[in-house]
Amino acid sequence: MLNWVLFLPLLGALGLTVVPAHRNDLTRGLTLAVMGVQFVLAAWLYGQFQAATGALQFETRIPWIPQWGVYYHVGLDGLNLLLVLLTAFLGPLVVAGAFSAITTGVRLFYAMVLVLQFAMVGTFLAQDLFLFYVFWEAMLIPMFLIIGIWGGERRLYATFKFVLYTAFGSILMLAAVIYIAYTVYTATGVPSFAIADLYRGGWSLEVQSLLLAAFALSFAVKVPMVPLHTWLPDAHVEAPTAGSVILAGVLLKMGTYGFLKLGLPMFPEAALLFRPVLMTLAVVSIIYGALLALVQEDIKKIVAYSSISHLGYVMLGLVSYDLMGIQGGIIQMVSHGLISGGLFLMVGMIYERCHSRDLAHYGGLARLLPGYAVFFMLLTLASVGLPSTSGFTGEFLALLGAFNAGWAELPHATWPLALAATAVLGVVLGALYMLRLAGRLLFGPARAPHLPLAGLSRREGAILTALVAAIFLIGLAPGPMLEKTEASALEIQSILNAARPAGGTP
Amino acid sequence: MTDFVAITPELFLLTMACVVLIVDAFLPEAYRAVTYQLALMTLVITGGLTVALYPAEPQVVFHGAAVVDGMGSVLKAFIAGIAFFAFTYSKDYLRERNVFKGEYYVLGLFAVLGMMIMVSAHSLLTIYLGLELLSLCLYAMVAMHRDSADASEAAMKYFVLGALASGMLLYGISMIYGGTGTVDLGEIAAVVASGDIVDDTVLVFGLVFLVVGLAFKLGAVPFHMWLPDVYHGAPTAVTLFIGSAPKMAAFAMVMRVLVDGLEGLQADWQAMLVILSILSMAVGNVIAIAQTNLKRMFAYSTIAHVGFLILGVLSGTEAGYAASMFYAIVYAIMSLGGFGMIVLLSRGGFEADRLEDFKGLNERSPWFAFIMMVFLFSMAGVPPFVGFWAKWSVLREVVAADMVWLAVVAVVFSIIGAFYYLRVVKLMYFDKPEDASPITAGGDLQAAVSINGLAVLGLGLFPGALLTLCVAALAAS
Numbered sequence: 001m002l003n004w005v006l007f008l009p010l011l012g013a014l015g016l017t018v019v020p021a022h023r024n025d026l027t028r029g030l031t032l033a034v035m036g037v038q039f040v041l042a043a044w045l046y047g048q049f050q051a052a053t054g055a056l057q058f059e060t061r062i063p064w065i066p067q068w069g070v071y072y073h074v075g076l077d078g079l080n081l082l083l084v085l086l087t088a089f090l091g092p093l094v095v096a097g098a099f100s101a102i103t104t105g106v107r108l109f110y111a112m113v114l115v116l117q118f119a120m121v122g123t124f125l126a127q128d129l130f131l132f133y134v135f136w137e138a139m140l141i142p143m144f145l146i147i148g149i150w151g152g153e154r155r156l157y158a159t160f161k162f163v164l165y166t167a168f169g170s171i172l173m174l175a176a177v178i179y180i181a182y183t184v185y186t187a188t189g190v191p192s193f194a195i196a197d198l199y200r201g202g203w204s205l206e207v208q209s210l211l212l213a214a215f216a217l218s219f220a221v222k223v224p225m226v227p228l229h230t231w232l233p234d235a236h237v238e239a240p241t242a243g244s245v246i247l248a249g250v251l252l253k254m255g256t257y258g259f260l261k262l263g264l265p266m267f268p269e270a271a272l273l274f275r276p277v278l279m280t281l282a283v284v285s286i287i288y289g290a291l292l293a294l295v296q297e298d299i300k301k302i303v304a305y306s307s308i309s310h311l312g313y314v315m316l317g318l319v320s321y322d323l324m325g326i327q328g329g330i331i332q333m334v335s336h337g338l339i340s341g342g343l344f345l346m347v348g349m350i351y352e353r354c355h356s357r358d359l360a361h362y363g364g365l366a367r368l369l370p371g372y373a374v375f376f377m378l379l380t381l382a383s384v385g386l387p388s389t390s391g392f393t394g395e396f397l398a399l400l401g402a403f404n405a406g407w408a409e410l411p412h413a414t415w416p417l418a419l420a421a422t423a424v425l426g427v428v429l430g431a432l433y434m435l436r437l438a439g440r441l442l443f444g445p446a447r448a449p450h451l452p453l454a455g456l457s458r459r460e461g462a463i464l465t466a467l468v469a470a471i472f473l474i475g476l477a478p479g480p481m482l483e484k485t486e487a488s489a490l491e492i493q494s495i496l497n498a499a500r501p502a503g504g505t506p
Numbered sequence: 507m508t509d510f511v512a513i514t515p516e517l518f519l520l521t522m523a524c525v526v527l528i529v530d531a532f533l534p535e536a537y538r539a540v541t542y543q544l545a546l547m548t549l550v551i552t553g554g555l556t557v558a559l560y561p562a563e564p565q566v567v568f569h570g571a572a573v574v575d576g577m578g579s580v581l582k583a584f585i586a587g588i589a590f591f592a593f594t595y596s597k598d599y600l601r602e603r604n605v606f607k608g609e610y611y612v613l614g615l616f617a618v619l620g621m622m623i624m625v626s627a628h629s630l631l632t633i634y635l636g637l638e639l640l641s642l643c644l645y646a647m648v649a650m651h652r653d654s655a656d657a658s659e660a661a662m663k664y665f666v667l668g669a670l671a672s673g674m675l676l677y678g679i680s681m682i683y684g685g686t687g688t689v690d691l692g693e694i695a696a697v698v699a700s701g702d703i704v705d706d707t708v709l710v711f712g713l714v715f716l717v718v719g720l721a722f723k724l725g726a727v728p729f730h731m732w733l734p735d736v737y738h739g740a741p742t743a744v745t746l747f748i749g750s751a752p753k754m755a756a757f758a759m760v761m762r763v764l765v766d767g768l769e770g771l772q773a774d775w776q777a778m779l780v781i782l783s784i785l786s787m788a789v790g791n792v793i794a795i796a797q798t799n800l801k802r803m804f805a806y807s808t809i810a811h812v813g814f815l816i817l818g819v820l821s822g823t824e825a826g827y828a829a830s831m832f833y834a835i836v837y838a839i840m841s842l843g844g845f846g847m848i849v850l851l852s853r854g855g856f857e858a859d860r861l862e863d864f865k866g867l868n869e870r871s872p873w874f875a876f877i878m879m880v881f882l883f884s885m886a887g888v889p890p891f892v893g894f895w896a897k898w899s900v901l902r903e904v905v906a907a908d909m910v911w912l913a914v915v916a917v918v919f920s921i922i923g924a925f926y927y928l929r930v931v932k933l934m935y936f937d938k939p940e941d942a943s944p945i946t947a948g949g950d951l952q953a954a955v956s957i958n959g960l961a962v963l964g965l966g967l968f969p970g971a972l973l974t975l976c977v978a979a980l981a982a983s
Contacts, residue, residue, distance in 0.1 A: 021872075065895075065970040067977065068902075108872060134889040141883065144928075148936045156936060163928065171921050175914060178898070182905045 001045060002058040002074060005088065006121050008038045013114035016107055024106045028099055031110040035091035035117070042088035046484075049081055054487035056127060064131070068181070069191030074125040078488025079261055082330055082481060083124045083253055086337045089470065090249045091117050093463050097345050098242040101352055102150055109150060113242060116142040120250050124257065129193040132262070133177055137170055139251065143243070150240040158231075158238035165231040169218030176214035183207075198266050199495055208270035215263045216274065222255030223311050226285045236304035237357075241348025244300070248307050249341035253333045256314045260329065264318065265492050268499035271319075276415060278319045279402075283419045283426075286312035290429035294436065299350075299357045302437050303343045306383065309426055310336045310395075316423055317398030320416075321496050322408075325401015326489045327482055332394030334481075335382075335474060339391055342379045342467040346372070349460055354450040359437070364446030371456045373442045375464040380438040382471045384431045390474035399423060509567040512574045515555040515582065516622050522548040523615040530608030538606055542597055545611035546590060549618070553586035564983050566628055570690040573628035576982030577761065577831065580975060581625045581754050588751045588838050589618045594954045595846045596743030598947060602853065603741065605651055613650075614747060617643035621755035627762055630679045630689040637675070637723065640755065641668050644748055648740040660739025667722065667732040675719030681712030682768075691767035698770030710774050716763055717778050724756045724812050727785035737805035742852065742859065745801060746845030749808060750838040753815075757834040760819055761827060772822050779820035784915060786813030791923035801859045803926060804844055807885060810923055811837050817916060818900040826903035828976045829896075835972065836896040836965070843881045843958040850874065850947045850955050864930055866939030874945060874952075875934045877959030884962045886927040887920050892965035899973065 012034030019026050049057060056075030064072040076084065095113060102109045119142070122135035140163060148159035180198065185191045187202070203211065221228045236244050259278075264271045271278075289308030296302045310332070317329030349372070350365075351357055366373035382389035385396070399420065406417030456464075474481065510517065526548065530541045556579050564575035593614060600606040616639060623636030645668065649661030683689050685708040686697040703709065718729065725733040737745050764775050790810030797803040815837065818830030851858035851867075851874075858864070868875040884891035897920060904913045945952075965972055 063970075064968075065973065067970070067973055105868070108868070137889045137894075141879075141888065144931075145935055148932065156932070160928075160932075167921060167924065171917055175917055178901055178905050178913065179910070181902065185906075 001041060002076060002125065003060055005038055005041045005045065005084070006074060006118065006125055008034055008041070009091075009114040009117040009121070013111045013118070016111045016114070019107060021107055024103075027107050027110050028095070031114060032092055032095050034114065035088075035095050038117070039088040039092055042085050045076065046081060046085050049076060049484055051078075051483045052487065054078060054491040059127075061127075067191075068130070068193075069185075070130040070193055071128045072131060073128040073194065074122075074131075075127050076125070078485035079330065079492070080124040080257070081484055082334045083250075083257060084121055086253075086334045087117065087120050087124065087250050089466075090245065090337060090341055093341070093345070093466060094242045094245050094249075096459055096463055097245065097348065098240070099459065101241055101348060105149060109146070109242075112142040112145050113246070116146070116246060120246075120254070123254055127195050129177060129180065129195055129198060129262070131193075132195070133170075133173065136173075136254065139254070140166055140170075143247070143251070146243045146246075147235060147239045151238040151243070153238070154234070155238045158234040161231045162235040165221050165228070169221035172214040173218040176211045179211065195262065195266075201266060203267070205269050205273070208267040209273060212263060212267040212270040212274060215258070215266075216278070219255040219258040219263055220281075222258070223252060223285075223315065224255065224308060225281045225312070225315065226288050226308065229285070229289070229308050232308065233301050233304045236307075236344075237298060237300045241344060241351070244304075244344040244348070245341045248303070248344055249337040252307060252311055253314075253337060256311060256318065256329065256333055259315070260318050260326070260492065265495045268496050271496065272499050275319050275321075278315065279416065279419050282312045282315035282319065283423045284312075285309065286316070286423050286426035287429065290426050290433060293433040294429065297359050299347050299359055299362075299437065299441070300344070302359075302433060303340060303347060306343075306430070306433065307336065307340050309430060310340065310383075312426065313395050313398045313423070316420075317401050320398070320401040320405040320420075321493060322401035322404045323486070323489055323493055324397050324404060326493060327485050328394055328397025328399075328401050330485050330489070331390070331474065331478060331481065332398050335390035335394040335471070338467055338471050338474075339379055339382045342375075342464065342471075343383065345463060345467075346376055346379065349456070353453050354448050356449045359440055361449045362441050362447065363444040364442070365448065365453075366442040367446045368448060368451075368453050369455060371461065375456075375468060376442060377438060378468050378471075380434045382468075382475070384434050385427055388472065388475045390471045390478075393475055393478045395427065399427075512559065512561075512565055512567045513572060513626070514559060515552045516619060516626075518555060519548060519552045519615060519619050519622065522552075523612060523619060526608065526615060527612045530612065533608070538608070541608040541611050542593065545615055546593055548615060549586045549590045549593070552618075552622075553583050553590070556583045556586065561982070566692065570692060571629050571632050572623075572626045573983075574626060576979035578626040578758065578983065580979040581758050581831070581835075582622050584835050584838065585618060585621050585625070585751045585754055588754075588842055589614065589747070591842055591846070591954055591958060592743075592747040592750060594950060595746055595842075595849050598951055599741070599743040599849045599852065603651065605741070607650075610647065610650060610743070613643040613647050617647070617747070618751070621751060624755045624762075625758040627759075628691050628766075630682065630691065630694075630763070630767070633759055633762060634672070634676065634679065636755075637759065638672065640752060641672065644744075644752070647744045647747065648736060650744065651741045654739075654741070656739040657741060660736045663732055663739075664736045671719050671722030671729070674715050674722065678712045678715030678717075678719060681708055681715065685709040685712060691762060694767045695769060698768060706771070709768075709771060713768060713771055713774055714778070716768075717775060717782075720756070720760050720763065721782055723759065724753075724816075725809055726782040726812050726816065727789040727809060730786070730789070730809050733809060734802050734805040737808070738799060738801045738859075742801065742845060742849050742857065746842055746849065749804065749845055750842040753808075753812075753841070754834045754838050757815060757819075757830060760816075761831075764819065765827060776820050776822055779816050780909075780912065783813045783816040783820060784912070786810060786816070787916060787919040787923075788813075791919045791926075794923065795926045797926075798861050799859055800848060800861055800864070800930070801845075803861070803930075804841065807923065807926075808841065810919070811841075811885070814897060814900055814916065814920075817904050817912070821900075821903040821907035821909070823903060823907060824980055825977070826900070826907065828973075828980045829899035829903045831980065832899050832973055832976045833896040835976070836892050839958065839965075840881055840884050840893055840962060843877070843955065843962060844885065846951075846955045846958060847874070847878050847881065850945065850951055853946055861930065861933060862940055865933045865937040866942070867934040869939055870942060871945045874955070877955060878934060879931050880959045880962050882927040882930055884966065886924040888924070890966045892962050892969060895966065895969040895973070
């Protein structure tokens with residue numbers, strides 16, 4: 001069943017090749033149907049997922065390239081369960097959201113979206129380092145085309161920047177993967193890339209540090225963490241709406257997921273060494289991203305920079321080494337995917353109507369487009385972290401984790417607590433820039449570059465309703481999700497804590 | 507008698523090449539296609555015979571002149587297969603330029619024979635024989651388009667430099683013969699291993715000339731000067747032939763000479779190959795960026811790929827040789843496809859070899875834009891295409907040979923190389939076409955290019971089988 005979830009989009013993309021080129025309606029319908037079925041299957045898997053164990057579920061493991069010990073090995077655990085669900089959930093919404101925006105090269109566009117969906121789900125599900133790398137790289141090609149063909153005016157600059165940054169990171173990761181393959185083979189005589197085996201790699205601290213540096217650079221570009229974030233505003237602003245939503249909703253999570261699944265637990269001793277750096281960068285990302293968002297005049301850029309800030313919380317939660325922090329990080333990943341995905345969709349909707357993203361051109365949309373304003377306000381509040389929305393659950397847990405860790409380490413070190421306290425500032429800043437955006441966009445004298453504005457269509461309303469419902473569901477009842485992630489998070493935590501010197505914190 | 511059975515494929519090919527030559531001479535112009543079909547049939551049967559006679563263990567025949575072994579048989583079968591595709595690609599192209607003559611196919615068949623002799627050589631003289639047969643056919647093929655000044659110049663250059671390289675090779679062979687008293691590769695290996703030679707200066711001296719000659723034929727920097735001009739000047743139908751199968755033969759030649767014959771001097775040739783490899787990757791990848799002609803760009807990319815190919819050989823292990831063999835086969839398939847695409851787009855005497863000709867290909871034909879993208883990404887080494895596995899397999903062996911720094915250098919250059927492939931993808935997908943006419947190539951050509959593209963994709967998803975084949979082939983040689 002899990003394999004169906006993974007391969008369905010690929011089959012869909014193959015199916016699109018036989019649809020006649022001018023039948024755009026058929027292309028859209030088929031893509032939406034494929035994505036819809038994928039979500040239903042993913043939701044069913046979520047329902048069947050057993051919370052009690054941290055072991056892999058719905059596992060498939062068959063040899064792919066036996067002489068190198070590479071297996072097609074996929075499975076669900078508490079770490080990737082929610083992310084797969086998020087990807088499958090955003091899929092149909094992205095497709096539906098692009099119905100009116102993409103009018104040229106429709107078939108190629110949806111084929112690329114489907115291939116991208118396949119690669120993203122594959123990256124999350126992969127339990128073999130090699131498979132992970134292949135999926136990770138495979139994401140690059142469709143994204144390159146999506147930004148480059150259907151993007152805005154400076155799309156070429158943006159897409160090349162995106163590809164070069166990511167490729168730079170990946171190539172370092174490739175070097176590390178080759179080295180890992182070599183050491184595992186010489187140590188055991190059996191080539192293996194199983195991630196679970198690599199948790200017990202047994203490299204010396206120096207080697208671990210180099211390997212972690214290679215992986216971390218690759219992941220940090222994707223997250224993105226300051227100072228490797230400069231590709232993100234360009235890519236987001238130039239990408240078509242669907243591209244931005246996928247980028248913000250799912251692709252950025254690859255980086256944080258990479259840290260959680262690979263970077264930290266594979267090299268726990270080095271991770272401990274790097275932890276202050278990672279934590280500092282996380283807090284810097286929170287604050288710096290928020291400050292940058294505060295001064296932008298381009299609506300899309302505000303949302304883009306807010307992503308940097310929100311992903312900072314994820315990293316903060318993960319490197320807190322606290323159970324609540326790690327789980328908070330996971331929830332925050334999902335929550336940010338929904339919220340920023342929704343915000344990008346809404347920016348896209350207004351752009352389609354007025355062809356401007358300049359904040360100065362707008363005002364008083366609450367009177368012009370009341371329906372739009374309601375949804376925008378809800379998403380704004382969720383982004384700010386209002387209790388009862390998913391934004392609150394994620395950020396609160398991540399911060400709580402950071403504080404827990406900070407208190408616990410207090411006698412030895414004061415910096416974790418200081419960093420956690422600084423991170424709280426980000427919440428205030430977050431409220432500032434989001435309310436500035438919502439205030440200028442929705443209230444004040446009513447104006448827009450293009451009047452009159454058409455109200456929200458039924459399709460747009462349905463997309464936004466689904467998103468908002470999911471946001472409130474996580475905000476009001478995060479219990480089941482936390483339960484299902486707990487066992488795996490505990491396992492990762494115990495691996496990380498095992499590396500701490502004796503006499504350290506519990 | 508068993509000696510003759512072992513070389514049945516070569517004998518059959520020789521006979522058929524002569525038959526095709528005679529038949530062609532008596533054919534009226536309207537029936538020229540018969541030559542073409544006969545040539546294709548010959549290649550299919552030759553390939554089939556090679557596979558059928560796959561030896562369980564190496565078999566040295568004709569008093570040490572030739573050997574039939576796993577590596578040779580696999581490479582020979584692939585050479586026949588790739589030549590089959592090259593012939594298919596060239597048919598329409600030649601016809602449109604009024605050079606659809608029997609010569610192309612006869613020369614092509616003799617070239618294939620030359621390659622097969624090189625691949626199965628077990629003596630330095632046999633290698634030289636095969637090499638000359640191949641080279642002479644290629645010189646003539648390059649010059650086949652008599653009215654084209656570019657082609658004549660390219661042929662001249664190729665001939666002069668090729669002759670120089672052959673001279674180097676012969677000079678090296680004579681020194682090795684002087685040092686060891688034999689040209690049989692097995693005996694040379696035995697003499698070198700025995701340690702009877704106290705002062706191996708003359709051997710190393712000969713080795714230097716041999717490596718120079720091999721590097722000339724492979725197109726490794728600094729012996730690469732002929733390659734861009736020949737690739738560019740030759741008719742594309744010939745370029746795609748030169749650029750594909752002979753690389754596998756050149757790889758086999760390197761293996762025969764350096765590994766089968768002179769493995770005892772590994773320390774010496776390894777250092778030379780390291781330099782050749784780094785220079786090739788650097789020069790090939792960097793200069794390719796500056797090219798505006800796709801054939802020249804592919805020529806420089808060939809140089810870069812040769813650098814990678816050498817990496818596996820210089821690691822000096824059987825796994826490394828298998829990785830290089832994998833690389834050679836994969837590269838031949840990719841390069842065939844890349845040039846095949848140029849042939850596909852050119853029509854009515856118009857060459858589609860400028861980068862601009864690929865602008866907006868996606869709007870003209872989404873399917874072939876996709877196929878071309880597969881080739882380009884594969885050459886760039888992006889997973890999951892097969893070019894990635896080829897790079898991966900050689901890098902893996904380089905790391906295993908404790909030369910991590912070399913692997914890092916290779917990775918850096920391959921990232922630089924990715925840029926110019928990516929630029930072509932950009933042209934195809936992001937730019938508007940200069941000429942929006944649809945693709946008019948014949949159905950067989952379209953089908954062949956599609957199969958080639960799908961092969962690159964399919965091998966990328968399931969590289970295991972070909973890898974196993976390469977490893978098994980080397981184990982049986």
